[in-house]
Amino acid sequence: MKLSLPKSLDNFYQDSKPGTPSSEYVREMFIMAGAFDGMIANMQEGDMANANVSYNVFAKEYTKVSKMVKPWKGYFDVAAVKKLGKDMNLNANESVISKDIAKIAATCEKCMGERTAQVWAKYHWRDFDTVNISGEIPWPDAMKMLAVNFVGIGANAAEGNQTSTNNSFNQFKVLYANVKVACYNCHDSPRTYYVSDDVFAKIDQMGTNITENNMKNVMAIQQELGIQCYRCHVLHWPAQNMKSKMK
Ligand code: HEC
Ligand code: HEC
Incomplete structure (x- = not known):
């Protein structure tokens, strides 16, 4: 509990109803996760055109979310997302792309590992x-x-x-x-x-x-x-x- 949640996160939970994933923050997470997983699925199917479409949605969303809660900015690595875009454009080989993706995924995992339980306790659970x-x-x-x-x-x-x-x-x-x-x-x-x-x-x-x-x-x-x-x-x-x- 030493790492308590930033006060400004409340702004994105004003309309949320306890017991349901209905907050503005969660909505952005679903968009971001959908684009990210969609991009990976497209790549696995060798469909680079659609992978690029998903990448663009994802990159825009990641950048947006990185600015939503100021004290959490450090969790995001926007440069790593840009590098992935560049490597995709250059048709870099699979191992380069995989490394780029793993680096981005690690930023999600770190934040969620540290914060999800707190967020659920504070916003999902009714008091x-x-x-x-x-x-x-x-x-x-x-x-x-x-x-x-x-x-x-x-x-x-x-x-x-x-x-x-x-x-x-x-x-x-x-x-x-x-x-x-x-x-x-x-x-x-x-x-x-x-x-x-x-x-x-x-x-x-x-x-x-x-x-x-x-x-x-x-x-x-x-x-x-x-x-x-x-x-x-x-x-x-x-x-x-x-x-x-x-x-
Ligand atoms: C919903 C499931 C639930 C059931 C069933 C339940 N409790 Fe609780 N109990 C809680 C919760 C949640 C708290 C913590 C409340 C809080 O801290 O605001 C609690 C707290 C307590 C406390 C501490 C109160 C305090 O503030 O010091 C006691 C004592 C207690 N329960 C006894 C019992 C006994 C005895 C039973 C069974 C006969 C029982 N409870 C059944 C959910 C439950
Ligand atoms: C203050 C709100 C609150 C109260 C009161 C409460 N619960 Fe829950 N309970 C939750 C939440 C939140 C969860 C987590 C899953 C969810 O969101 O439904 C949960 C989960 C559960 C689960 C496991 C998942 C599921 O939905 O089956 C059971 C069983 C359960 N509660 C039983 C009870 C019983 C029995 C009582 C009354 C004695 C009770 N709860 C009272 C909030 C509450």
Whole structure:
């Protein structure tokens, strides 16, 4: 996170919608990548006329993009792109052209290697801090409550206290059902992990065991359910963590 993203990159993300590759910057990337890959495909087919057409689109786009975000200018090697154009005009042999292309590709790879994950964290991911559970509890606060109830089930069960276990369980179940609803803040269609029907069936099974005072089973199921929290964290937390650090 030491290499944080330049502020001016925001200018190209003003209209972008989280969860979709819709920014102005990404659009330019698609044009550039399309021309670059098209040029290489044309060359492989020996179609130098069309390779030149693609080259011209690519060179223009590369130069344009190199100027879009000032602090990133150093990633671009416009001279290397010009040299490729010259060598193509001179009908240079394949190994010369390949070297030129590799040099340009390395500039793309360096920038993307250093920046893509940051850009996704900042612009593609919606901020969990802006998502409310049950329409009112900010996500991080809801998680803390969820953890207290969830851990409470196991702790109270270990003490053999059926009433407290049941209280923790009821609060947990209601809150977790609301967490499930909150997924739709970012996802349009149902996701089949962490909050799926099989997980809620396990939760109901835990409730039955509390009613029957089978605390050993309650503790075992509580442990099993914990992996669902953990997996959802492994998936969603890194981007959120990067995002918070960039703020
Ligand atoms: C979307 C999948 C998802 C599920 C399912 C989920 N969490 Fe979380 N949880 C998150 C994310 C994302 C964060 C980080 C939020 C942030 O930093 O803004 C988080 C944060 C937390 C935190 C830290 C809160 C803080 O700010 O200190 C705790 C504790 C927690 N979760 C507990 C749980 C427990 C217990 C469960 C299961 C019963 C669970 N979570 C299920 C996504 C999930
Ligand atoms: C703050 C936004 C946000 C929330 C809330 C959220 N997710 Fe996600 N999730 C994402 C993003 C972004 C991705 C990355 C892939 C994408 O863009 O769809 C993702 C990916 C996933 C994936 C893997 C890829 C896929 O689409 O199947 C699963 C599974 C998933 N989320 C489940 C959940 C579940 C279950 C919940 C609720 C408990 C949840 N998510 C809540 C933003 C969110």
